Amino acid sequence: MLLITCPWCGLRDETEFHPGGEAGRVRPHAPDQLDDTQWADFLFMRRNEKGLRSERWLHAAGCRRWFVITRDTITHEIIADDSDSLGASALRSDNGGAQ
């Protein structure tokens, strides 16, 4: 069981959260101008880091807000809580972010 710190609610059990995948993926500005390889790269390709990974979580059974943590995928240790940065990255910004 992971124990995850929600930046708004504090330390909670993993069961309250829903994993949201790799952080920092931004939907391209103009998808219609991409070729198929570039679009596939955004849509399907993943970094899948072995080690430290920045990832998004949703506090699904809590405050319902998104945030970003850094987790070690080998040890499951949650290294850093990027809660300061998350407010900005979690919001749907005008660059059309697929957050």
Added chain:
Amino acid sequence: MGHYSIVELARGALNGHRNWDRAWRDATPRDHYQVVIIGGGGHGLATAHYLAKNHGITNVAVLEKGWIGGGNTGRNTTIVRSNYLWDESAAIYEHSLKLWEGLSRDLNYNVMLSQRGVLTLAHNLSDVRAGMRRHNALLLNGIESEWLTREQIADYCPVLNLSRTVRYPVLGATLQRRAGTARHDAVAWGYARAASGLGVDIVQKCEVTGFRREGSRVTAIETTRGAIRADKIGIVVAGNSTVLADMAGFRLPIESHPLQALVSEPIKPVLDCVVMSNAVHVYVSQSDKGELVLGAGIDGYTSYAQRGSFPIIEHQMGALLELFPRFSRLRMLRHWGGVVDVCPDASPIIGKTPVENLFINAGWGTGGFKATPGSGHVFAHTIATGVPHPLAAPFALDRFVDGKLIDEHGAAGVAH
């Protein structure tokens, strides 16, 4: 390496079974091979076996960073079936099931295939529709399948709780009688023995640390036991696929997740088929030792840790008791996790990579064990000839660019 037979067994017995040869050679790597397979799991060993047996390529090494069969080959729930929805999947998994049916004889090694039947339950109207659709798709593909009503299920698997008053009542099921289970370790050992007997080098404790390239071609592998030159290289490393792809300089649409399984204490024979349920989400069979072997879905987060979280176990125990209330006092003995390589369309990637002479067989996700013989067979063909085997061709990496996905989410009979 002698041929295993009843005569050899009797001769062995006369000596108190003290003089058996080792089943396969634990080789030291040479500095060059025609083909190097990275990954000594079932799929990698099967690839090496079919390279040697079907294509006459015996100058082959299988590199394994740990011990053979110690990854997902030794960490699954041993279910073998071919009841997939889409034509491409049905073809490759049925090819595999046919190879399973002759495998013990082919390898001269008992893989203990037990075609005890796999029952996939439907608990609601959409389950029933999806199950019947899959059943009919299988018939159209020439693969045997049956639809069982509730009454027929009661006859086929009487230990199931068929009460109408439970939260998720059983409404029907698909049945594939030729499906069942096989002995996972024996698959690794049998392929290793057969491949080794044909001249393949099996190299353990040899981790790949990098690739050497000349232009667009890969020419050699850096390993913890020195550099090895190779004409062709196949990557068959399941959960570590993206790690190897990173080293080689290309990207994959794969994420690695924990997949957990567990076994109960051994009990007398009670369940003589495999039962799977997508809706309450558990699959269960009983091993020859009497243990119930249980599995369910992946953990939602990515991981390379070969372990997952307890809520997954709790959930599948709940599902088990929904289906079999009589197991409520059964204790669980062992629990483990593997690292599975999950593709966006829950189908594998078999074929060429953007790097010349480098091939990949990955993305089998939660369902790789059943595919072991077929996967190795078509991958060996792809490496040997340089042209994808017709059954492997739809599973090329570039399907993610041209959009021709093979979406087996849910259709495979298990939730992912």
